[in-house]
Each structure stands twice: as structure tokens, then as C-alpha cells.
Amino acid sequence: MTEKTNIYGHLTQLGSPSPLPGSPEEARLERVPNPQADSPYCVRFTAPEFTSLCPMTGQPDFAHLVIDYVPGQWLVESKSLKLYLGAFRNHGAFHEDCTVSIGRRLADLLEPEWLRIGGYWYPRGGIPIDVFWQTGPAPASVWIPEQGVPTYRGRG
Template sequence: MSLSRQNPNLALENPAPESQPPDTESPLKYGERRILEGKLITFPNPRVGRPYTIHITLPEFTCKCPFSGYPDFATIDLTYIPHERVVELKALKLYINSYRDRYISHEEAVNQILDDVVAACDPLEATIKGDFAPRGNVHTVIEAKHCKGDPTP
């Protein structure tokens, strides 16, 4: 019995894949489609005017090296002080997963994530740190910062 039949207040957002009808229009799985559609969604800051910090760790970031095509793995740390909007976590997860098959350098990935977070929620301050797993005996940590009103991009 599904949760929604046991308790109608516990309706599932996404039923289990085996309970979904087959999708004949697309060879992509439902999760892959959600990742492709993924964009940063925000909601109103419940405490505008009170500076507080949000720290989010995304330990399963992956992308591909634009030169070799080898996979790169990283932990992405996002720390920001919201202004009027806050980033919704599930949307952030899907957005981060969209990098999985992108050929992008460590430096560009971190800077692009920062640009997209700033465009989505216009925080007072934001820092993105990408701690990339060592490959070929090289360990890279990239950090990019934004401060509202700072003339640098």
C-alpha cells in the first residue's frame, strides 16, 4: 500500500520508478529529466533584515575535465548571507547534478556556480569553495566570493 493511501497527508512527490508508467517519449529516466530541467529556485527570506549565514555542503559534485574527459570529483561548499531570497535545497541539488556530464574546468565550475547563485537570490555575501579530489597527485581547492555592492563581478 502506498503512503498516500495509508495517510493522505503523506502524498509522495515522486512515486517509485517501478510504479510510474513507462515513458515512451524519452529514453531518459525521470531523475535525468529533472536534472536537465534543473534551475535554481528561491523562496522569500523569512528573516529579511537579520543577517544570518547559510552553509550548504554538496559532497557529490562531479564534472568532466575539458582536456582529458576524465571525471573530476569535488565537495562544493556554499556559504551565503541571504538578502530577500533563499535558495531551495532540492533545486540546488538538481542544479549541482547538472554538472555531471559537463566538460568544465575546476575554476570555471566554481565561478559559474557562484554567478548562478548570485543571479538567483542576490545574497548580501556568498562564497563557493570547490575542494576537488586529487588526480595525478594534484589536489585543487578553488574559492570564489561575492559581496553585494562590490564592483568586481
Template sequence: MSENNTEDLSLLGKEAVKYEFDYNPDLLETFDNSHQGRDYFVKLNCPEFTTLCPITGQPDFATLYISYIPDVKMVESKALKLYLFSFRNHGGFHEKSINMIMDDLIDLMDPKYIEIWGKFTPRGGISIDPYCNHGRKGTKYEEMADHRMMNHDMNPEMIDNR
């Protein structure tokens, strides 16, 4: 494999990409982490996430904040974009959608640590902002996940921080 590990990527750099409108985790792709001996966060901010309310069919919009500490594999960002786009016609409550994404990324990369926070725009005067995380069992990352879960939202919401 080449030094930048992109030979196996089927989407990066391709102009004629088909956008799928139905949930498809097979769109996700990885590449090798070139700094496996170091802990560091990769933060992916996704301000254009959409899914559908499973009851009303109305669209729900969110910014997703995905942060992870990679081990061997990392998610390729264009593949992640297309995967997130595949939620466009998916009917799922906010909490279910965020947990599905978490499960798919854990299955894909097996990161040391990962967290996802969905900041959904209000509908009917209420915003729903699910947060989930995962630390590798039996390691310091499991302890980190517990700590971050208990302390992740210590700042009160303000109208201007959306």
C-alpha cells in the same frame, strides 16, 4: 503566497523528478527569506559534486561548500541539488565550474554575501580547490568579501582534512 512560500516551487516534494545531465541553471528555484531583518549564514555542503575534465573527459569529484547571507530570496535545496547534478556531463575546469555556480547563485538570489569553495579530490597527485566570494558592492559585505578572500585558507592542508 503561503506563509512558507512554497507554492511556486516545482521540484520540492515531487517524486517524479527528471535528472538532467547537461548544465542547466533554469533548474534553480528560490523562496522568500522569512528573516529578512537579520543577517545569518546559510551553509550548504554538497559532497557529491561531479563534472568532467574538458580535455580528458575524465570525471572530477568535489565537495562544494556554499555559504551565503540571504537578503530577500533563498535557494531551494532540492532545486540546487538538481542544478549541481546537471554539471555531470559538463566539461569545465574546476575554477570555471565554481565561478559559474557563483554567478548563477548571485543572479538567482542577489545575496548580501556568498562564497563557494570547491574541494576537488586529487587527480594525478594534485588537488585543486578554487574559492570565490562576493559581497554586495558599496556595503559592509563587500569589505567582508575582501577580508575573507585574503584570509580564507590560513590553515595548511593535511591528508586527513579532506
């Protein structure tokens, strides 16, 4: 077994059948050591089909999420992130709560140098709600691209 295989040996979801968790609280986010921790860089995850439920009506809400982070010692394992985000499908919460909760949980797990999340929510009731959260100022030495999601313009 190689050294890189050993650092991934604790993962429980990658490489095995993993059902979608019933809720975000039940979801297991996993992390792996960052083999490039001596070099600052930005990681981006984009989830253009994120879904949660309105806590009042139970109707589905849809968002385009963009998560950027500058890792320290840890990286999030992407399958566990996918399952975690998918667990929101049956979760009732307002847009602000979903977006900020995801950012905080990732920041707590990863202890990154920096993390931000943009939640670009599609309109309900005629009003799109965009939610942005970050841990602090972006590191000056790392290229952080714009998130690239345009403001909702409808048909105009």
C-alpha cells in the same frame, strides 16, 4: 492555505518527481522569499560528492563544495540546488569554471548580501586544485564559520 504555503506555491520541483537535468544550463534553480530577511544570518550548503567531467579527457572529477551565503530577500530552494549541482555530472569544464559558475549563478539568482563558494577538488594528475570565489567582504555582523575542509594531505 496558509501564508507560508502560498509563498512556496510557485515551486515546480519540490514535492514532485524531478529528473536530473541534462546540463547545468538546463537546470532550474528556484528561490523562495526569506521569511527572516530582517535578521542577518549565514546559510551553508555542503556537497561532499560533487562530480563533473574533465573537458579534455571526459574522466570524472570530484570535489567537496561548501557554499555559504547571507541571504537578503531570497533563499535558494534546496532540492533545486541539489538537482543543479547533480547536472554537472555530465558537464565538461575545468575546476575553476565549475566552481566560479556555480557561485555566480547563485549570486545572480539570490542577490544575497554575501556569498562564497569553496571548491575543494580531489587530485588529478597528482595535483589537487582548490578554488575559492566570493561576492565581496563578509558582513561583520554575521557569524561566518570556517569552511572546515582541510587542505589535501594525501597519505602524509
